[in-house]
Amino acid sequence: MLPHSLRQTIHYLHQSGKSNHEIARSLKISRNTIKKILEQGVDIPATERKVRNEKIELNFLRELFTRCRGNAVRIKEILKEENDIDIGYTTLKYAIQRAGLRAPLKRVGEYCFDPGHEMQHDTSPHWVLLENKKIKVQCASLVLGYSRKLFMQYYPCFTRFEAKTFLKTSIEFMGGSCKRCIIDNTSVILYAGSGFNAVVSPEMLTFARMYGFEFMAHRVNDPDRKE
Known part of the structure; x- marks a missing residue:
């Protein structure tokens, strides 16, 4: 079963005018597979979404889901x-x-850009349990387009200092940056304005140029642009 990111790449190359032979040669995939994926669409067919490990019983999965408060990463760790x-x-x-424990995410839009062109940075407040006490922290994340890799860190607060520290560390983890970084309309990075009229603060503008990328804020009330 090919991952969604690779299926997306195949459809993008096809829409760009590449022949099945060219796509197959560049991605080292058979032409029959290319043809099948173009017929099926970007999304993985439901018939291929089978759990490969039958050892996980439904009741046991529900128990772990409750125990881990829905954290799939923690469930994976406990299973191992x-x-x-x-x-x-x-x-x-x-x-x-499939167990009905969480609704699948709905696709909210489609954006076409080349691999290596766009990365997405986001921050959101999370409540974490430390020494039996709930503490509110800021979760910062960075993901590259056409990639399954995700870098994430928690901070007690998130100012421009933490933003630069996080982005530097995440770019080093990824092995480089993309040309554009999609962000929300946060004053941590922006000086004024919003969306396409946003003005990046001089401090963050200089930082971005050092690493070869530029910030781009999504439109107001359009946070799904970063999904």
């Missing part, structure tokens, strides 16, 4: 540590959705 079950994160995510 306590039950010696090694299951892929994507496979586990589909198992959770």
